Amino acid sequence: MSIAAVEQVDDGLWSAIGDPTRRRLLDLLLIAGDSTATTLSEQLPVTRQAVAKHLGVLDRVGLVRATPAGREKRYRVNEAQLARAVAQLSSVGSAWDARLQRIKRIAEAIQRTQQD
Amino acid sequence: MEYGTIEREIYVEASPEIVFEVVSNPDHLKEWWPDDARYQPTPGSTGEIVFGDRDAGGAVVPFTVVNAQPPHTFSFRWTHPADEVAAAGNSLLVTFDLTPSGGGTLLKMTETGFREMGWAVAVLEQQYQEHVTGWDFHLARLAPYVATLQVRS
Numbered sequence: 186m187s188i189a190a191v192e193q194v195d196d197g198l199w200s201a202i203g204d205p206t207r208r209r210l211l212d213l214l215l216i217a218g219d220s221t222a223t224t225l226s227e228q229l230p231v232t233r234q235a236v237a238k239h240l241g242v243l244d245r246v247g248l249v250r251a252t253p254a255g256r257e258k259r260y261r262v263n264e265a266q267l268a269r270a271v272a273q274l275s276s277v278g279s280a281w282d283a284r285l286q287r288i289k290r291i292a293e294a295i296q297r298t299q300q301d
Numbered sequence: 302m303e304y305g306t307i308e309r310e311i312y313v314e315a316s317p318e319i320v321f322e323v324v325s326n327p328d329h330l331k332e333w334w335p336d337d338a339r340y341q342p343t344p345g346s347t348g349e350i351v352f353g354d355r356d357a358g359g360a361v362v363p364f365t366v367v368n369a370q371p372p373h374t375f376s377f378r379w380t381h382p383a384d385e386v387a388a389a390g391n392s393l394l395v396t397f398d399l400t401p402s403g404g405g406t407l408l409k410m411t412e413t414g415f416r417e418m419g420w421a422v423a424v425l426e427q428q429y430q431e432h433v434t435g436w437d438f439h440l441a442r443l444a445p446y447v448a449t450l451q452v453r454s
Contacts, residue, residue, distance in 0.1 A: 277412075278307055278309075281309050281410060281412065282309065284333055284334055285309055285311045285410060287332070287333035288311070288333050289312075291323050291329060291333060292313050292320045292322075292323045292406075293313060293314050293315050295315060295322075295323070296315035296319050299319070
């Protein structure tokens, strides 16, 4: 896979997980194991159509997998891809946490020096 | 965490003037982030930050100062292609907002633009991060740094 293709996948992953409704859907799917758009929409303040659309976004980036179930599809979380998304999100966040800790230490050291 | 944005807040027991220097001055920047930093801390200034050794396969990353209002705010864009002007869509925007608080400073950091940029840069930086994330390294580096400051004053 080319670097460009990897970036596209990862951009999509970020966008997919960045939406609060889609994060809620992932939560519900993790609890339920697997569900259809109909059962998921009963637990959320959005229409079945909206849920189906969000599931489509999650499906395209590989965060959920769909299997046919009568006239509907059953969705379940692709845990490997979810772990990957979570790792990416937390690595960027923790990198900033570490940088800010260093900023704090440096600034406080200078402040102490000036007070002496 | 909201769509495409990372936000962090930290309380620093130092004046906004000192914190502003630490987040904006390239000599300080390389104490807490890249291995080298070359730019003027003034709006519109372009330069670069370097991870690893510039002459031995290190990563040179474009860096453009967007706003600098001491001691209130400092913002910059990074990761844009070297031959392009930094703008929304081709770079990550980092903003530091400083607020005086109880004798110290409340430092707020916001980074936006992941949606457009993807993760190439996170991967890139991670390759060079192993040697800067360990506390041993920082403490080792910080002690001589503080000693230098004391010599100066």
